[in-house]
Amino acid sequence: MSHYQVVNPATGENLATYPIATDEQIQQAVTSADKAYRQWSRTTSVAKRAALLKRVAQLHAERRDELAAIIVKEMGKPIAQAQGEIDFCVDIYNYYADNAETFLADESIPSPAGGKAFIRRQALGVLIGIMPWNFPFYQVARFAGPNLALGNTIVLKHAPQCPESALALESIFNDAGFPEGAYVNVFATNEQVADIIADPRVQGVSLTGSERAGAAVAETAGRHLKKVVLELGGSDVFLVLDTDDIDGAVEMAVAGRLENSGQACNGSKRILVMDDIHDEFLEKFAAAMGKTKPADPTDEDAALGPLSSSNATATLERQVMTALEQGAVAKVGGENPEGNFFAPTVLTQVTPEMDAYHEELFGPVAVVYKVSSEDEAVELANSSSFGLGSIVISRDQEKALRVADRLEVGMVFINEVGGEAAELPFGGVKRSGFGRELGRFGIDEFVNKKLIRVKG
Template identity: 45%
Template sequence: MFTSTNPATGQQISTHEELTAAQIEEKLDKAATAYQQWRTSSLEERSALLNRLADQYESQKDRLATMATQEMGKTYASSVAEVQKCAAAFRYYAEHGPAMLEPENIELSNGNKALAQWLPQGPVLAVMPWNFPFWQAVRFLAPTIMAGNVGLLKHASIVQGVGALMEEMVLAADGPEGLFQNLAIKSGAVADIIADERIVAVTLTGSEGAGMAVAEQAGRHLKKVVLELGGSDPFIVMPSADLDDAVSKAVTGRIQNTGQSCICAKRLIVHADIHDAFLEKYSEAMKAVTTGDPMDANTDMGPLSSFEQRDTVLSQLESAKKAGATLLFGGEALPGDGAFMSPGILVNVPPSSDLMAEEIFGPVMMAFKVADIDEAIKLANDIPFGLGSSVWTTEPAEQERFIRDIEAGMTAVNQIVASSPEAPFGGIKRSGHGRELGPYGLHEFMNLKTVLLPPAS
């Protein structure tokens, strides 16, 4: 049994039955059957379904957004934006997907010709988190449909309502039965599903531990895996930056989704020449953040996704303080029935602190002072993660250094890191491997078949 609890009120919303072994088997059979139908569908059929799905998300955005806010606490405004982003992703693949799947003509040295052709492979399992409950899953779903594959979603326990709604939307858009199914299962059931011969690949967004477990099982069965794991993204500010703009974006970059995003700015790295002035402005802006009812349009930041998640963040902060770090302000549980906490800033974090190798999934920024660009890059890279990075400078030479030398899958220049349907998304090091979105995300789970054409007579 899964229980959905509103983290803003602590009140139970709904319950969802866990699938039995027999029900899982039935869903795997449906997926295999649906694949045999969908694999031969035309690109026009796939585009049409994606456009109908976009219509569903747009027409049902209030209902979908309310579910996300009630189940995991993000502000209603950000939930609406997330749903609209999903619709944009469906339309992106509907419009551009067919061209991405065009065969490539190859001239061989012996005078013959070949084709490189993209073909579907089968049912793909997605293991997804709660923090962007629609968007994370749509990043997998949209290219899956366009590719001619089918999808099975193991969603996070606390957002089973979202998972059920996503399956409903595909059916409402006249998608074939079995094309996309939500699996109401717990983590312990994932290994056997990965092992099942009907599953051809798996994609996961989540923690390092979950990524290692999924990758190990996929490796045992020689199945392709894409992992988007944690991050501790640097937000680097150099003297030439527009400080007011950087301050504003650093606040947004840290508190968006109550700090519960892999690509949130988590480590503020500021050049010594502007450090004190920047930190003063940043502190004032963080203290001005409005925390409260996520359904209220005037709220900047809602609760954390659960009391358990808040306790995890509070425990991390206590550990850092014991190691010698200083909490300038905030970072405290707020009174009331919800899982709220105040935004804060942590300074003097020693290299020996566990936080230097962990991800803070909550609205507390670690702040550091550096003497020059070399120290900034060294500190940015001195972590096991390599997901995103945000750099603030108007100097072209500095921009080039950051782009070349920061060890990350993404670097944003004078803006915060964000995902987009058109651009590849993913990380390196312990932040995972493989890419989502853009043509790269479409091709990840496809068979690039070489076709040797008959010689010309």
């Protein structure tokens, strides 16, 4: 990697190139963040930090159209979804601004020995955030919002295809009035990131990305005894146990699979349907997926844009072709993409012997399975090495809760697609990573829960 580059995935046009930071610039960034931390965490009240986060939320709202246009240009997200991403960021920053004082208040511990004891939550120091391209603003919000409220400072390394998102975010924090060094963007290489993690002034690292990247970062962080939060891949199930409304279930399944053009870690990639409704569901699901056509992401009515890059397209195309060669059947789609525009594809007859059974398919490709019992559905769902989220559809809430309890995942949404919210913790288990973002738990990751005991 020699530069950060904006390549419009809809057209293939190279729009802009930005140079990699020098090692001296990286050192300056960490020094600035460390200097800011020593003032920011100790002399700035939680209320003051919250007020600045409120301003960040306001600036996101004021610059909504500008920021959304950057997302469309950099990674091809349909414009309406890009605007929705900015709206979610507004919610997140407001949430932490509104709740920071409550979340960070001293927590009393009853002590039979008398006196008093309490937990005081304090910042750790400089954190490095390593963010992906698929949600260029939202991923940063759920990391930066709680940690800046807490008093940590941020060095942010964005995806190489999102340099303008990165610069726009740094401008927002500066314009909001954060002190110099509280939020610093760096156009760093992977090797420079490893050096940042190793720096004794840096106290933690948060990464959202691939398993490979997560393993590399965790290895480096572990070697240097740094706290890590990892949000990695997913192969979430959309499990239809029963329904009185197959059309409604199909609509939710399509939405769950095609969000962000299928490029969401918690997208519904595996569709599990009970055998008594499987055939009807499959026919309607395949038809609905086939009717959704990739479109110009600048079109306000576009529901599906291009994949984010030529590399992403080539990877998904190879995965689908391999699945077909190994015996899977394409109920719809499966043809070669036009540029980065990938037709929605529904695969069936995928077995454990096939690569597609175990892979994460990052794009508008769904695999449909027929199951005949709760036990079979749970066993299939849990056979994945991933454990991020899942959706369970049932008119019987008790049954849905029973199944939800057995799923080896970090999140279960019952009869709901797109249920994520600022107050709800986000994260997974197994190879989907560890740690939580958002909600009360998101502010409790990079924190010193300091015990203070006063003798009676």
